[in-house]
Amino acid sequence: MIIYEDKSRREVDAAAAVWWNYWDHEHLIVVHKGYTDAKILYENDTMGALLLTYKLPIFSWLKSQSLNIIIKHDEKVIKAINVGLLGIPIMTTVTVTEDRPDHCVLDISHKFFLLGWKQLLKPLLTIMAPKWNERVWEEDLPLKVRRTKVMRLGFKDFYGLPARMEDRHREGKLEFIRIPLSKLRQVSVNAWRKFSDWE
Amino acid sequence: MNQATMSFCRVSELKNRRRITKWVDELRDEITALYINGEIIVTSSVCFHNGGEFKVDWKTCQFQCKWHDWRFDIKTGESLSYSLPGRRLQHYPFEIKDDQLVIALPA
Numbered sequence: 001m002i003i004y005e006d007k008s009r010r011e012v013d014a015a016a017a018v019w020w021n022y023w024d025h026e027h028l029i030v031v032h033k034g035y036t037d038a039k040i041l042y043e044n045d046t047m048g049a050l051l052l053t054y055k056l057p058i059f060s061w062l063k064s065q066s067l068n069i070i071i072k073h074d075e076k077v078i079k080a081i082n083v084g085l086l087g088i089p090i091m092t093t094v095t096v097t098e099d100r101p102d103h104c105v106l107d108i109s110h111k112f113f114l115l116g117w118k119q120l121l122k123p124l125l126t127i128m129a130p131k132w133n134e135r136v137w138e139e140d141l142p143l144k145v146r147r148t149k150v151m152r153l154g155f156k157d158f159y160g161l162p163a164r165m166e167d168r169h170r171e172g173k174l175e176f177i178r179i180p181l182s183k184l185r186q187v188s189v190n191a192w193r194k195f196s197d198w199e
Numbered sequence: 200m201n202q203a204t205m206s207f208c209r210v211s212e213l214k215n216r217r218r219i220t221k222w223v224d225e226l227r228d229e230i231t232a233l234y235i236n237g238e239i240i241v242t243s244s245v246c247f248h249n250g251g252e253f254k255v256d257w258k259t260c261q262f263q264c265k266w267h268d269w270r271f272d273i274k275t276g277e278s279l280s281y282s283l284p285g286r287r288l289q290h291y292p293f294e295i296k297d298d299q300l301v302i303a304l305p306a
Contacts, residue, residue: 024249026267142252143266150250153227158283160247161228165305168227184281 004112004122006129010137011105015174016098017151018144022070022078023179025050025189031139036063039191043180047071051191054084072179088121089113101173102148108133148174157182203304208232210298213239218255220244225304230291232300233273235260240273241302243289247278262288 012018021027025048029035037053050068055061066084073079073093080092095107110133112125153168155161157177162168183190208219213234220231231244233255244253244262251266261279262271269280276288294301 020249030264030266030268146252147250149222150245155245155250157249158247160250160286160288161243161245165227186281 001113001115002119002122004114004125004129006110006112006125006133008108008130008133009105010108011103012141012144013103014144014148015102015151016076016096016104017174017176018104018147019078019096019176020147020181021140021143022080022094023048023181024143025181026183026187027143028052031143032136033139038189040189041191045072045179048180052084056085086118086121088118098173102152158184202306204294204301205304206299207241207293207302208300210239210295210300213300217257223302226291226302228289230302232293235273239293239295239300241291241293241300242273242276243291245288246271247283247286247288 025038028038034054039051041049048070052066068082070080078094082090091111093109097105099105151174154170213219213232217234223230228243229245233240246264248269251264253262256263260273292303
């Protein structure tokens with residue numbers, strides 16, 4: 001087996017609280033091209049297990065599924081383990097460092113575990129992985145920046161901006177909100193409620 | 200209007216573009232002016248859910264959040280996706296003066 005690693009460093013004018021983006025399973029099918037469904041199989045305050053349905057590259061009329069485990073490793077590090085296309089396991093590590101107020105450096109690593117004939121895919125991954133990761137970054141970037149902006153205005157989830165304009169500001173460090181993120185009971189990602197009958 | 204005001208955009212430009220969105224520091228809000236079915240509406244355009252930005256579904260007169268697909272009735276400001284009792288997107292009063300769309304600022 002060989003391991004191909006794609007590493008990148010990103011900077012963003014957003015607080016570390018935008019970690020929120022990685023735990024926001026609801027945005028996947030709306031913001032990111034290719035995903036057609038997301039279901040939460042299990043979630044607690046340190047991890048989540050997701051079943052994602054996506055269109056296959058090139059053969060876009062065909063769909064497949066991937067299993068994603070996302071883990072809050074510590075206060076700065078998120079790890080995600082994904083088994084999807086061709087059964088290739090991928091381990092992603094995102095380290096978020098807020099180096100100054102409302103500005104973060106993110107060190108992102110994707111490790112592809114290539115077994116047997118799949119080692120032949122390494123040259124393709126060398127080209128494609130940076131492109132895929134760039135696309136995902138670009139799709140998420142406006143969310144991270146705007147989220148910081150509205151939090152600085154005192155935004156509260158499911159409520160909006162404070163009613164009184166003089167309350168629309170928040171000083172100090174923006175804290176990451178608790179996971180799992182609050183979700184309405186009826187949102188489509190809440191599959192575990194349906195699947196709980198299995199237990 | 201006796202209170203403080205600010206010029207938001209030219210009405211002719213709004214009629215041409217149908218939608219103009221700007222962050223307005225004086226109101227600490229993102230404001231969208233729409234020219235929709237011959238009517239002008241000036242409204243907050245920050246989604247109640249997570250603060251997302253909207254695109255406009257002109258056929259149904261709805262805002263559609265780009266982040267999670269929440270929908271709002273533009274005319275009433277009500278969430279159509281999920282019930283949020285008592286919550287509506289804030290509409291801002293305005294006047295038209297010499298082709299300028301003028302919004303009242305809080306006292």
